[in-house]
Amino acid sequence: MSGALDEEDARALAGREVALIDLLDRLLQGGVVLAGDLVLSIADVDLVRIDLRAVIAPVDAEHPAPLPL
């Protein structure tokens, strides 16, 4: 096998059935950050991320994780 991706890798990479939460980990915390033009500055993206935590990660003293701990 060479350094190039084989067909199976390519299919897996193209698959859209990835879990949203795994995707958001990467799209909101990874990826090159460039300042866009009219849009969200880096600081704004961080704000959005924090807002999103309310949906994605509501773990705090008032809203403990719904887990059998």
Next chain:
Amino acid sequence: MTESAQRQHMVYAYAVLRPTPEAARAVAVLRGVADEQVGLVETGDLAAAVGPVPAEEFEEGALKAGLEELPRLEALARGHHGVVAGLAPLGAVLPLRLATVYRDEDRVRQVLQERRDQFLPLLERLAGHVEWGVKVYTDPTDPTDPTDPTDPTGSLASDAAVPAGATGGAMGGEEALSPGRAYLAARRRRRRGAEEAWQTAARTAARIAEEAGCLAVGRVAHQPQRGELAQMPGGGTAGGGKPGGENIANDAYLVSADRAEEFRSRVLAAAEGQPGVRVEVTGPWAPYSFALPPEPAARPEPV
């Protein structure tokens, strides 16, 4: 295009890559976040995969509102990922952060030129590599897990099985163990069990990190996944992972493409036979978690 027609569109940028004929062929079949035809903007030895998107949906206010609504965020994220994933087989692609939007293509060219010295080494580093996600969970459904409430030999059942009156003299009541004491004892046992499960999982996570480190050229620790989205069916894996369990490690590894399968099987093997622990490997991904230029502001937060 007239001035007013240009104003109605903005340019959504997905990824930075090399302007090769293969890249041109790859974008030609891709549609983006607004179902638009994706194309390349080139300048010298760099290109960006971009698409024209309606300004009314992607100007600041609308975009911000969209990012705060989960269904719209999901559509945007999947649209963005569709393009990046379609380009990833080219072997060297630098995914951009979600929602990077420009006024026009000239601005994209300008940014490519300004950041050329950062993009070229990054592209070189990521070429021929894929990203794997490795998530370690405590597993409350494991039959050996002492916290398992369905285990008939488990702690809860034995509490309930104490015959009434066996210690009646001491208790002076109808029940062997008062409901309060039984509850506390069970709770203590459950908590101890959960702690043990967590420690086992933490040890396994460390072993896996060690094993994975042998094959990977980079590692980024993401925040463990919590909350509603992590609990949703399909929130765990593409196959709709088993529910429950606490995510204690959520790491991304950068691995040479020709060792990708070896990485996957070795990580899964390292997790095999570990009681009370569940491991998920996701990917291969385009190298999202490693597309970070060497500037302090863009570094992943230490975990």
